[in-house]
């Protein structure tokens with residue numbers, strides 16, 4: 002290889018993600034059988050595989066078992082197998098576990114794997130290095146610490162590769178491939194979707210914030226999903242607590258960004274959640290180990306792109322948007338994408354055909370799997386809450402309050418009595434929408450940022466005051482637990498127009514609020530600086546944990562969070 | 577045209593300073609068990625060599641002396657853009673002091689042939705002598721620029737800036753020359769995708785690896801074994817003292833909110849006593 006050769010592969014995987022690594026494993030297995038010659042490159046922006054992965058995670062193990070039938074023997078890392086799951090509604094002081102017969106099936110997680118997804122991803126990368134040793138016809142180059150920054154097309158709009166540096170440099174910073182698969186949670190693939198106008202509806206994003214604790218108690222294999230406190234302002238979302246091995250506990254909150262509230266502050270909401278006596282009881286004598294945040298695509302079926310592939314490229318996992326918000330299932334969906342993409346790619350490489358027509362066989366194949374069946378069934382799940390703001394804005398707070406007085410059923414009764422005409426109807430309608438039994442046809446969403454109402458004021462939150470202060474972390478303190486490290490001269494977030502920010506700051510100053518970027522950043526990056534009498538937007542980029550919340554909530558679409566370079570960013574390994 | 581064709585950079589593998597693994601019970605380093613890393617000072621030397629390559633042209637050869645695992649740092653140099661690596665590896669080199677090391681390395685440099693610039697780091701983290709670079713320059717009868725924090729090449733001459741106490745000194749010298757590079761030199765550049773790719777290819781393909789990374793012995797470079805290793809090292813280690821733990825207990829208070837930190841620190845008994853005094 003000389004210094005001027007193009008860097009070229011058969012297959013380029015953007016993102017060391019569950020979807021892409023599942024794809025690589027399956028494709029290597031197929032190529033081992035068929036002897037198909039293949040060269041593969043995997044780009045991952047984190048310094049190590051798994052370093053930028055935040056998830057819960059509780060997952061149906063069906064795809065893991067399909068990919069690694071002898072997963073136990075291979076040492077596939079699992080935290081445990083869920084033996085008891087709860088769905089609970091939270092008041093500020095008490096929690097009510099919904100009795101089993103009333104519990105929606107999607108919250109019954111018995112038999113599911115409890116995972117630390119960053120470890121799973123790290124294991125999958127290492128395992129790939131092992132299996133490849135027995136497959137001389139396939140080579141894989143691993144590029145942790147390298148990210149894709151721009152998609153490169155040929156004259157016919159076929160994707161031919163990516164640029165791996167943020168700014169265009171004269172040196173060779175390009176990687177080319179016959180096919181590029183994006184499992185990048187949209188960091189770069191949003192450009193592809195936009196270029197080919199693939200999405201009729203915008204993606205609806207949620208942000209998930211999560212802490213990992215070491216606690217005295219053993220909650221292994223216990224799984225809780227909660228609604229209610231502290232999310233009582235009508236915003237869609239919920240909490241989760243998963244018991245892991247070695248006395249560790251995952252505590253997290255998922256908050257939808259299509260909220261009218263301009264000041265959500267997800268990290269502080271998580272602190273509110275932790276003030277609840279039930280959580281306090283568990284963490285009081287414990288120790289925070291790690292903190293992190295990431296986005297979840299929750300638009301579901303109607304936010305899916307019209308095509309899952311274009312000439313020379315495919316989309317997988319969260320980049321495609323196959324997460325099922327109703328079941329909080331993203332991991333198995335992403336892995337199944339990888340599995341199905343591998344089947345199609347194996348054929349494509351045999352035939353040397355990388356056209357959209359060939360690659361999009363993948364979309365048809367997914368149609369026949371649980372991925373598309375589940376998404377179709379749940380297609381109105383999020384919409385049920387959107388079309389009827391009473392559910393989260395009135396009914397949930399009423400039930401939540403009554404839990405604190407010890408009688409959740411009273412709350413439900415109250416809901417029924419105060420809305421005698423609407424409540425029963427709402428209940429039935431919601432059920433039919435959840436199950437997908439009622440057909441409303443396609444939906445139209447507006448982007449999250451357009452839901453923000455600057456003057457929206459959330460109702461005052463009742464909070465329990467008996468919490469231990471040192472279990473609660475300010476946002477700058479939390480950043481420490483995300484272990485961010487950046488190289489010199491890092492500038493990974495673009496602010497397009499300074500004047501737009503100044504106007505936005507004026508608007509929010511006038512009503513005594515913070516701008517959405519300042520309040521909703523999960524890591525104390527955005528700030529307002531007084532410069533010569535003017536109030537301007539500034540950023541402490543060295544704190545950024547790469548969640549992209551600011552990009553989604555900026556009402557003016559004035560920000561773009563680019564992938565970090567040189568392996569910079571947070572260290573989520575173990576989170 | 578700068579006329580630069582060959583650049584040599586000397587690099588060394590050292591025990592990873594961040595890992596506690598690999599200490600013998602007596603406190604000396606167990607090199608076989610210790611985690612290994614490229615001597616951090618040498619990253620600046622490598623950066624300087626690659627900077628010359630980029631700015632003035634030429635081929636970068638990374639040269640190291642050490643046991644076989646030191647190939648790892650040659651691969652690291654290749655990831656960053658070095659063109660080839662040489663590893664002088666020979667059992668007879670064990671226990672070499674700086675005199676013996678400089679002797680062996682200067683023989684390697686003679687073996688490599690023509691060069692325009694020779695870069696070394698300031699010192700190593702495991703020996704901390706800063707002697708090897710200057711000794712090699714003396715043996716090769718080269719001009720040497722130590723503590724170099726910046727340079728350019730003009731009309732075939734090296735214009736360099738040295739750090740000296742209380743300021744800096746500008747010097748001009750003919751090439752070839754030996755330069756020991758200060759850590760103030762340059763921001764360190766990241767590995768390149770081409771280099772990272774090549775390093776992985778070399779790990780897969782032994783034959784290709786042998787074209788890029790050459791392991792050589794004392795015989796190859798025509799060095800006298802009597803002047804190497806323990807025999808060639810006049811340095812006598814009379815005895816080592818284990819410094820042991822200095823002071824008392826250390827508790828780290830970190831990552832909490834300022835008021836909690838202040839409270840925790842104020843609660844420490846020794847601080848309370850200190851405050852009383």
Ligand SMILES: Cc1cc2nc3c(=O)[nH]c(=O)nc-3n(C[C@H](O)[C@H](O)[C@H](O)COP(=O)(O)OP(=O)(O)OC[C@H]3O[C@@H](n4cnc5c(N)ncnc54)[C@H](O)[C@@H]3O)c2cc1C
Nearest residue numbers: 016018020046053056057058059148149209318319331332
């Ligand atoms: C807090 C939280 C809790 C969750 N809980 C659950 C749960 O309990 N169960 C469940 O099933 N799912 C859960 N999910 C969802 C699940 O984690 C995701 O759906 C799943 O991880 C998606 O996988 P993916 O293959 O799309 O890749 P991702 O997990 O999105 O990974 C993308 C990878 O690509 C890398 N990358 C991105 N851009 C670039 C670039 N330009 N260049 C190079 N690399 C790049 C990233 O660093 C990352 O490693 C949760 C998510 C969150 C945030």
Ligand code: SF4
Nearest residue numbers: 502505516518555557
């Ligand atoms: S980045 Fe967006 S939210 Fe922040 S100040 Fe600018 S316009 Fe407003």
Ligand code: SF4
Nearest residue numbers: 522545546548549551
């Ligand atoms: S700056 Fe944006 S991407 Fe970075 S942590 Fe804050 S919200 Fe997330």
